[in-house]
Structures are given as structure tokens and as C-alpha cells.
Amino acid sequence: MLEIRFIKQLFSSFLDLLPILAVVLIFQVLIIGQPIPDITRLIIGTLFVILGLTLFIQGLEQSLFPLGEAMAYAFAKKGSLFWLLTFAFCLGFGTTVAEPALIAIAKEAANIASKGNIIEQTEAARDSYALGLRITVALSVGFAIVIGVLRIIRGWPLYYLIIGGYCGVLILTPFAPAEIIGIAYDSGGVTTSTITVPLVTALGVGLATAIKGRNPMIDGFGLIAFASLTPMIFVMAYGILL
Amino acid sequence: MIAWSIHFALSLLATCRDILPIAGIIIGFQLLVIRKPLAHPKKTLIGFLYVLLGIAFFLEGLEMALFPLGKLMATQLTSPEFLGFNPNQQPLSWQAYSWVYVFAASIGFATTLAEPSLLAVALKAEQISGGAIHAWGLRIAVSIGVAFGIALGAFRIVTGIELYYFIISGYVVVLIQTFFAPKMIIGLAYDSGGVTTSTVTVPLVTALGLGLAEAVPGRNPLLDGFGLIAFASLFPIIAVLGYAQLAHWLGTRTRSSKS
Numbered sequence: 379m380l381e382i383r384f385i386k387q388l389f390s391s392f393l394d395l396l397p398i399l400a401v402v403l404i405f406q407v408l409i410i411g412q413p414i415p416d417i418t419r420l421i422i423g424t425l426f427v428i429l430g431l432t433l434f435i436q437g438l439e440q441s442l443f444p445l446g447e448a449m450a451y452a453f454a455k456k457g458s459l460f461w462l463l464t465f466a467f468c469l470g471f472g473t474t475v476a477e478p479a480l481i482a483i484a485k486e487a488a489n490i491a492s493k494g495n496i497i498e499q500t501e502a503a504r505d506s507y508a509l510g511l512r513i514t515v516a517l518s519v520g521f522a523i524v525i526g527v528l529r530i531i532r533g534w535p536l537y538y539l540i541i542g543g544y545c546g547v548l549i550l551t552p553f554a555p556a557e558i559i560g561i562a563y564d565s566g567g568v569t570t571s572t573i574t575v576p577l578v579t580a581l582g583v584g585l586a587t588a589i590k591g592r593n594p595m596i597d598g599f600g601l602i603a604f605a606s607l608t609p610m611i612f613v614m615a616y617g618i619l620l
Numbered sequence: 621m622i623a624w625s626i627h628f629a630l631s632l633l634a635t636c637r638d639i640l641p642i643a644g645i646i647i648g649f650q651l652l653v654i655r656k657p658l659a660h661p662k663k664t665l666i667g668f669l670y671v672l673l674g675i676a677f678f679l680e681g682l683e684m685a686l687f688p689l690g691k692l693m694a695t696q697l698t699s700p701e702f703l704g705f706n707p708n709q710q711p712l713s714w715q716a717y718s719w720v721y722v723f724a725a726s727i728g729f730a731t732t733l734a735e736p737s738l739l740a741v742a743l744k745a746e747q748i749s750g751g752a753i754h755a756w757g758l759r760i761a762v763s764i765g766v767a768f769g770i771a772l773g774a775f776r777i778v779t780g781i782e783l784y785y786f787i788i789s790g791y792v793v794v795l796i797q798t799f800f801a802p803k804m805i806i807g808l809a810y811d812s813g814g815v816t817t818s819t820v821t822v823p824l825v826t827a828l829g830l831g832l833a834e835a836v837p838g839r840n841p842l843l844d845g846f847g848l849i850a851f852a853s854l855f856p857i858i859a860v861l862g863y864a865q866l867a868h869w870l871g872t873r874t875r876s877s878k879s
Binding site: 557 | 641681693819843
């Protein structure tokens with residue numbers, strides 16, 4: 379029984395990957411007109427990706443989803459708003475501060491700032507700028523999850539908050555240094571990692587299910603939206619203040 | 621084989637390091653605040669190991685097969701030899717880069733379809749909506765949004781138009797759509813903007829952006845190479861809201877024509 383499910387999942391992972399393979403092969407062979415450099419590596423690598431995706435989905439349904447929902451229920455039952463919000467903040471801050479994509483982007487941003495004479499051209503100045511940026515983004519994600527959880531509990535309509543946030547982005551953009559705008563916009567997209575997303579989604583949906591009068595479909599989603607919105611505002615503010 | 625095993629062990633270790641803060645927070649709160657044992661500790665632990673192994677294999681495979689090839693193609697497609705001219709002589713019109721836009725759109729579509737975070741959200745949405753939202757339909761809508769976004773982002777790098785003109789007009793469209801879209805879909809649509817750009821999409825798209833900014837005369841890779849990810853997070857929102865509006869509109873039309 380388990381094996382049949384596993385094989386089915388392997389096949390569906392293969393289907394998920396097929397478009398990438400098709401794009402890469404068609405462009406490489408037909409349009410660029412070059413042979414595939416190392417065909418064995420391509421095949422082995424593809425098999426790895428398929429296996430990885432299958433294991434990930436298996437673990438998702440067995441562990442991350444139930445875990446996120448169980449914690450949401452436990453907090454709702456405990457009824458302590460303080461601890462729930464503390465947990466929300468830690469989850470947002472803790473998962474973002476060590477995010478590899480964010481580390482890479484912060485480093486790149488420090489190089490740009492250094493070349494644009496925004497900060498001193500020393501290693502120490504660059505490092506402290508990059509670290510400051512990472513902390514800023516992590517704080518903003520922690521803040522975002524707190525606001526998102528508070529919204530689910532209070533039942534505020536999502537779109538008021540999102541529209542308010544976008545207005546904040548629009549107002550800040552003309553005042554922010556030109557070098558930071560692209561990075562600020564991009565940092566919103568890179569904050570949510572493969573493990574954070576299922577956990578945070580399950581937390582939101584679990585809370586909306588556990589609290590009376592909330593609809594998991596209307597109220598449960600939106601946490602990730604906040605987590606990609608607030609970094610833009612915080613990073614631009616960071617650029618303006620420095 | 622030994623070199624490979626070491627490499628794989630290292631990437632497994634890196635994944636563990638990324639998971640460590642999350643595991644620490646969950647265990648800490650579970651022990652100190654909730655103070656209740658987990659329902660299925662063994663099952664949860666095994667599932668966690670699956671996630672760990674899965675991500676390690678996934679990244680290792682991408683590093684081995686797709687990233688080098690994708691990055692190579694991004695540079696090949698933007699090279700002067702492929703475009704068939706010398707960029708120092710005269711600037712090319714934006715039409716000359718048409719294969720770049722096609723590549724940007726196809727790679728954006730294909731990578732988003734394989735993005736694990738999007739898969740997670742789509743599975744959850746299908747489960748909660750009781751099948752009213754189809755995981756596949758949602759993923760395709762999001763992928764179309766990303767494809768369009770990345771192609772437009774590539775066009776922006778080629779023409780050098782300011783990033784925030786596009787982003788601001790995109791947000792205005794989102795705001796208008798929000799007023800008309802069915803309430804049920806709004807949270808999900810906003811969320812799908814954030815999940816599209818992670819493990820698979822970011823490295824390939826960044827390589828494309830930087831390659832393009834280097835190849836097009838007058839562009840600064842440091843300034844213009846960024847911003848593609850912002851496009852890839854904005855347009856899925858528009859696509860999903862549009863998809864919901866279309867489905868809603870078709871639904872009401874069929875109902876009213878029947879009555």
C-alpha cells in the first residue's frame with residue numbers, strides 16, 4: 379500500500395519536473411544549437427530531484443502540516459495571546475535570519491552600497507551593513523507573522539491591511555535611495571523558505587479552524603503575504619535611515 | 621563516488637543547519653509553553669527526516685543537472701555571438717532579444733510548476749476548499765503569472781525602464797482587482813505571490829537577470845540585475861485573482877442563463 383503511494387508520488391514528481399527538462403532540452407538543442415554537455419550528470423541529477431521532491435511531499439503530509447496545525451490548536455486551547463504572538467514572532471524571525479537566499483542577497487546589497495559610496499569601502503563596514511539588513515528583514519518577517527496571527531484572531535479583513543501595506547511601499551519608494559529599491563523589492567520574495575511555508579500555512583489554517591467564527595479559506599491564508607510585504611517596507615526604511 | 625558522498629553529506633549538513641532554528645523554536649515552545657506531548661512523536665520525527673532528506677536530494681540534483689545548464693543557457697542566449705552582432709558598434713533594439721523573452725517565460729513557467737513551496741500551499745488550498753480549488757489549476761495560474769512577470773522583467777532590463785514604474789502599476793492593478801475578486805480567494809492569491817520564488821526559481825532567474833544586465837550595453841548588473849524576483853512575486857497575484865474572477869464570472873453566467 380505504502381509502496382504504491384510512493385511510486386505514484388514519484389511519477390507525479392516526474393511530471394512536475396518534465397516542463398523544466400523540456401525547456402532546457404529544447405532551447406539547448408534547437409535554438410542555441412549546442413549538444414547537452416554532460417548527459418549522465420543530467421539524468422542522475424534529475425533522478426535526485428524527483429526523489430527529493432517525493433520525499434519532501436511525504437514528509438510534508440506526515441510531519442510539517444500536522445505539526446503546524448497541532449501547535450495552532452494547542453495555542454488556541456491554551457488561550458494565551460502573549461505566548462501565541464511570541465511564538466509567531468520567533469517563527470518568523472528565527473526562520474528568516476538564517477535563510478541562505480537572504481544571506482546571499484544581503485551580501486550583494488552590501489557590495490552595491492559600498493560601490494555607490496553609501497557606506498565606507500571596508501570589509502567591516504560591508505559586513506555590518508549586510509548583517510543589519512538581515513536583522514531588518516528578519517525583524518520585519520517576525521512582525522509580519524505577529525500581525526497576520528493577530529488579524530486571524532481579531533478577524534480583520536485581509537485586504538485593508540494589504541492595501542495599507544502596499545500604500546506604504548508606494549509612498550516610501552520615491553524617498554528610498556535608488557540602489558536599494560531593487561533589493562528591497564526582491565527581499566520580499568526570498569524570505570519564505572521551503573520549510574517555513576508549509577509550517578506557517580498550517581499554523582494560519584489551523585488557527586482559523588480552531589477559532590469560532592473564522593473561515594479557514596478566507597482567514598487562514600495571508601500570513602505569507604504579510605511576510606513578503608513587510609520586508610520591502612523595512613528594507614527601504616533601512617536604506618533611508620542609513 | 622567518495623567525493624560525491626562527501627558533497628552530499630555537506631549539503632545534508634547545510635540543510636540541517638537551515639532547519640535548526642525552526643526545530644529549536646518548535647521544540648522549545650512544545651516543551652516550555654504548550655507542555656503537552658506530541659500526538660505521534662515517531663511519525664512526526666520520521667516525516668521531518670523525510671523533509672530533510674528530500675530537500676537535500678532536491679538541491680543536490682538541481683546543482684548537478686539543472687543549475688549549470690540553466691545558467692550556461694542564460695549566458696549563451698545573451699551573448700553577442702548568439703545575437704549576431706557586436707554590441708559596441710550600435711545598440712540593439714529590444715526586438716533583437718526575442719529569444720531571451722521566450723526563454724524567460726518558459727523557464728519561469730517550468731520552474732514554478734516544480735516549486736515545492738507552491739506545491740505545499742496548493743495542496744493545503746485544495747484540502748480546505750474541499751476540492752473547489754484545484755491544486756493543478758492554482759499551480760498553472762501561478763506559473764503563468766510568473767512566466768509573464770519574468771518575461772516582462774527581462775524586457776525591462778533590455779529597455780532600461782525604471783523598475784518602480786512597473787511595480788507601482790502592478791500594485792495598482794492588484795488593488796483594483798482586490799475590490800472585485802471573490803473574498804475567498806484573496807488570501808490565497810496574496811500568498812501565492814510569496815511562495816513562487818524559492819529554491820528552484822531564484823538561482824535560475826537571478827542568473828538570467830545578471831547575464832542579461834551584463835550583455836546589454838548601458839546596463840549595470842549591480843543595479844539592473846535585481847528586480848526580476850519582484851516581478852515573479854507580483855504577477856502571480858494578478859494571475860490568481862484574474863483566474864478567480866474568470867471562474868466566478870463564468871459560474872454566474874452559466875447560472876443566470878440556466879434560470
